[in-house]
Amino acid sequence: MGPEAVSAATEVAAGAVSAGAVSAVSAASSLPPTGLALVLAKVSWFIVVPGFYIALAFALVALVWRLVVIFRAPPPPFQLAIYPAPRSAFGAAMRDAFGMPQVRRKDPVFWVFLMVFHIGLFGIFFGHVDILPQVSLVREGSRDMIGAGVFGLMVTVPVFWFIGRRFKSPVREISTPGDYILLLLLLFTFLLGDLMSWGNSWTAQGFVMTKADFATYFDGLLKFKFEDPRVYLHGTHYHFLTLHLLLAEATLMVLPFTKVMHAFLSLPVNVVRRRVWT
Amino acid sequence: MDLMTRRGFALSADTVASGGAGSSELSARLKVLFETKLNAAMRMYLDTCARCGICVESCHVYASMPETRYSAVGRAEVVRKIFRRYFKVQGRFAPWLGEVLEFDDDTVRRLYDAAYSCTGCRRCMVHCPFGIDTQQIMGIAKALLLGADQEPKILSMLSDMSVTKGETIVDTRDAFAQALGNLEGEVLALWPKVTKRADGSPNAAIPYGQQGARVLYVALSGSHSMVNAAAIMNAARESWTISSFEAVNFAAFVGDSAKMKLIAARIVNEAKALGVAEVAIVECGTAYRVMRHMMGPQPFKVVAFVELIARYVKEGRIRLDDSLLEGDVTYHDPCQIARNGGIYEEPREVLRAVTPRFVELTPNRAENWCCGGGGGLISMGEMDFRMKSSKVKAEQIAASGAKVITTACENCHSQLVDLNEHYGLGLKVEFLSAIVAKALIS
Numbered sequence: 001m002g003p004e005a006v007s008a009a010t011e012v013a014a015g016a017v018s019a020g021a022v023s024a025v026s027a028a029s030s031l032p033p034t035g036l037a038l039v040l041a042k043v044s045w046f047i048v049v050p051g052f053y054i055a056l057a058f059a060l061v062a063l064v065w066r067l068v069v070i071f072r073a074p075p076p077p078f079q080l081a082i083y084p085a086p087r088s089a090f091g092a093a094m095r096d097a098f099g100m101p102q103v104r105r106k107d108p109v110f111w112v113f114l115m116v117f118h119i120g121l122f123g124i125f126f127g128h129v130d131i132l133p134q135v136s137l138v139r140e141g142s143r144d145m146i147g148a149g150v151f152g153l154m155v156t157v158p159v160f161w162f163i164g165r166r167f168k169s170p171v172r173e174i175s176t177p178g179d180y181i182l183l184l185l186l187l188f189t190f191l192l193g194d195l196m197s198w199g200n201s202w203t204a205q206g207f208v209m210t211k212a213d214f215a216t217y218f219d220g221l222l223k224f225k226f227e228d229p230r231v232y233l234h235g236t237h238y239h240f241l242t243l244h245l246l247l248a249e250a251t252l253m254v255l256p257f258t259k260v261m262h263a264f265l266s267l268p269v270n271v272v273r274r275r276v277w278t
Numbered sequence: 279m280d281l282m283t284r285r286g287f288a289l290s291a292d293t294v295a296s297g298g299a300g301s302s303e304l305s306a307r308l309k310v311l312f313e314t315k316l317n318a319a320m321r322m323y324l325d326t327c328a329r330c331g332i333c334v335e336s337c338h339v340y341a342s343m344p345e346t347r348y349s350a351v352g353r354a355e356v357v358r359k360i361f362r363r364y365f366k367v368q369g370r371f372a373p374w375l376g377e378v379l380e381f382d383d384d385t386v387r388r389l390y391d392a393a394y395s396c397t398g399c400r401r402c403m404v405h406c407p408f409g410i411d412t413q414q415i416m417g418i419a420k421a422l423l424l425g426a427d428q429e430p431k432i433l434s435m436l437s438d439m440s441v442t443k444g445e446t447i448v449d450t451r452d453a454f455a456q457a458l459g460n461l462e463g464e465v466l467a468l469w470p471k472v473t474k475r476a477d478g479s480p481n482a483a484i485p486y487g488q489q490g491a492r493v494l495y496v497a498l499s500g501s502h503s504m505v506n507a508a509a510i511m512n513a514a515r516e517s518w519t520i521s522s523f524e525a526v527n528f529a530a531f532v533g534d535s536a537k538m539k540l541i542a543a544r545i546v547n548e549a550k551a552l553g554v555a556e557v558a559i560v561e562c563g564t565a566y567r568v569m570r571h572m573m574g575p576q577p578f579k580v581v582a583f584v585e586l587i588a589r590y591v592k593e594g595r596i597r598l599d600d601s602l603l604e605g606d607v608t609y610h611d612p613c614q615i616a617r618n619g620g621i622y623e624e625p626r627e628v629l630r631a632v633t634p635r636f637v638e639l640t641p642n643r644a645e646n647w648c649c650g651g652g653g654g655l656i657s658m659g660e661m662d663f664r665m666k667s668s669k670v671k672a673e674q675i676a677a678s679g680a681k682v683i684t685t686a687c688e689n690c691h692s693q694l695v696d697l698n699e700h701y702g703l704g705l706k707v708e709f710l711s712a713i714v715a716k717a718l719i720s
Binding site: 066069070071072073074075076077078079080082083084085096100102103105106107110170171173174175176177178179181257258259261262265266268269270272273274276278 | 332643
């Protein structure tokens with residue numbers, strides 16, 4: 001598919017968010033791409049379809065492996081709690097892990113951003129789940145993802161703040177290159193995600209790629225159809241989707257090897273702090 | 279200048295001859311040593327830190343000397359960077375991402391700087407959103423220093439002496455009993471009556487080797503740790519006997535877990551042989567924590583001596599004169615007894631019995647600032663570092679307006695005495711047991 005065809009497809013898609021538009025794009029897509037366009041089309045397809053499976057499988061296997069290594073290690077030889085002992089170690093650890101009272105007391109502004117960020121993460125997770133045609137967490141036929149872009153902002157804005165904070169002393173002195181790269185990876189993944197969930201509605205005709213289009217793509221992934229989603233995901237926004245997927249896949253794949261492991265270890269490590277057993 | 283250089287330490291001849299700490303043989307040995315420390319909690323501590331910086335200002339050393347290397351995360355990162363290098367995929371494929379450290383002479387210096395500027399107070403653990411235990415991570419640093427033969431030799435020497443004493447106790451029992459007898463006068467000056475044996479005959483002021491006694495009291499080598507306690511237990515008509523061993527565990531300071539257990543096991547075995555119901559540990563935070571929380575379940579109960587005093591006060595077994603102390607009296611929570619041992623209220627109950635003018639330090643209990651003398655620093659000397667790194671502690675004490683500061687830990691007491699003099703605080707520094715012994719009334 002050449003650039004003209006894509007452009008034509010985009011214009012048509014922007015002109016009508018309907019099955020008619022989809023068929024128009026399908027028609028445009030039916031023109032066989034050649035040369036560099038063909039290579040790019042194949043790379044795009046690899047990223048948005050097999051790449052997703054590879055990244056997810058890799059992340060899951062690596063995550064399980066990391067957790068097995070950690071939890072099959074010998075337990076600590078003696079109690080590592082601090083006092084006062086809570087009535088329920090697990091309850092206290094839950095409060096520590098999900099409420100972060102230590103951060104709230106020491107740095108309330110940081111805590112607000114952290115809470116907004118983590119709630120936002122849950123929001124975007126469910127937002128993605130809700131796209132599946134088999135799932136309906138919001139009213140049937142809603143054109144928006146859950147939160148209508150708000151969850152995207154809830155993760156994006158704090159990441160800007162986290163990056164800024166990391167450039168300031170004393171956090172700057174304890175940061176490693178990996179800390180900055182991870183934040184940048186998240187930032188661009190989120191920004192491109194915002195473009196999907198929110199930015200792609202900033203046209204006179206509303207959504208270029210509709211929730212229904214994404215649902216078709218997700219359904220294809222779920223059913224291992226291996227079809228090219230370019231057929232029903234319209235316009236130049238598709239390239240941003242590809243980049244969004246690429247960065248999300250990179251995030252997934254590095255996740256088990258980075259400090260993001262705290263997502264899985266925060267609760268058990270807090271239990272160690274709270275559990276009095278001698 | 280790092281602590282190691284400032285303290286005049288040079289890498290040992292063996293280390294240098296073998297090509298320094300970076301030699302492949304030594305590196306391999308240190309890697310194995312590191313791996314032995316990787317229990318589940320340690321792996322989580324090393325993997326979870328988000329470098330959020332919340333712990334930075336928790337450390338009294340950082341609060342007094344604001345350098346990143348003196349923050350909890352700054353110290354832990356030295357160990358974490360070695361962990362990334364040798365135990366993580368990142369260290370193999372993208373070491374620059376985590377600024378990894380290889381085992382070399384500079385890394386050994388950094389380990390020393392981190393490990394022996396940390397008192398193991400675990401105040402940072404209170405503030406960390408994940409509860410990462412920097413003291414445990416510094417345990418790795420100390421183990422690696424031992425492996426590289428770069429630990430503070432004074433601590434190793436003291437630790438070895440304790441082990442040797444355990445091996446030669448049969449030969450020294452008589453001399454010890456005689457030394458105890460020499461202290462009788464001091465004990466009787468505080469409390470003139472002594473407990474009675476099962477057959478009704480008078481006991482020694484400091485009973486020793488009493489089979490079937492209810493309490494085994496484990497003192498330190500200093501007579502003050504025996505005399506005051508003896509007077510208090512005699513006043514409470516306690517059935518007790520003194521341990522042949524001193525409670526202090528230098529191996530815990532130097533990070534030698536095998537010797538730490540060996541030293542504590544001497545007391546465990548003695549308590550079992552005597553058939554006591556309780557082992558009361560002298561006012562020594564580390565000794566208490568090791569015996570209470572690191573030796574596993576025992577057929578006897580382990581208490582800190584301050585708990586025993588509080589019990590006597592509560593049960594009316596001792597009566598105290600509350601008019602002896604002048605001015606406001608405050609209490610310094612020793613980290614290993616309070617934050618890491620759970621004893622917060624007992625010392626306060628005791629203090630309220632000896633003075634109507636008890637005032638709290640701010641912050642206190644779990645948030646209390648460490649005195650700055652723990653982790654072996656007192657035994658190592660380190661006066662200059664201890665004074666500079668505890669400026670915040672001196673300010674905290676001065677702000678309380680107290681005229682007397684009490685504590686229940688030998689290290690804390692020594693450090694508070696030094697701080698009092700160095701910063702001209704004009705306080706009296708007292709052991710809790712000392713003021714109780716002086717306040718005993720019949």
